[in-house]
Amino acid sequence: MAKHTVITPLPGTFYRKATPDSANYVEVGAQISAGTVIGLIEVMKQFSELTAGASGRLNAFLVEDGDSVEPGQVIATFDDE
Template sequence: MAEHTVVTPLPGTFYRKASPDAPNYAEEGAAVSAGTVIGLIEVMKQFSELTAGADGTLEAFLVEDGDPVEPGQAVATLSVK
């Protein structure tokens, strides 16, 4: 199996869910497709969806919910076929 790293194109704050009381977009171990939203990047109160970018299994998040991120930073890893 190959590995795919999901990177953020934007600086901001990474969130795994849409609001504090909402469920996470995706959980580790879940099957995802390229278009599956795995989180949000918030920049100055504007939210952009971060998608998996490949079909596979979400192996791990490399940042915590609410962590600041920089462009090009790895956010999650997938195992892909």
Template structure:
């Protein structure tokens, strides 16, 4: 298996769920497809979905829910097939 990094293209705040009362989009260990949403990046009250980018299994989040992120920063890692 190869490791794949999910990188944010935007600066902003990373959220693992759509609303404070929602469940997380994905959990560590979950299988994902390339277009599975793993979180949101919020910039000035505009939310952009961050997708896995490849099929595999989510191995770790590199940032916490609510952390500020910069373009090019690794948000999560996947074990891809």
């Protein structure tokens, strides 16, 4: 089983949901596909989707909703299935 990471290409603020009242895009333990949106990175009121690069099961988020992130930082991990 291969391990994968989701890495942010941008600095900014990480959000797990589209709006404060929305459900999270995905939860830990969920099956995800390549291209699945796992969160957003906000930079100066512009939001960019952060997506998985492969399919698998989401293991963990390494940052919390609302945390500041830097380019190259690992946001989440997942395994092939």
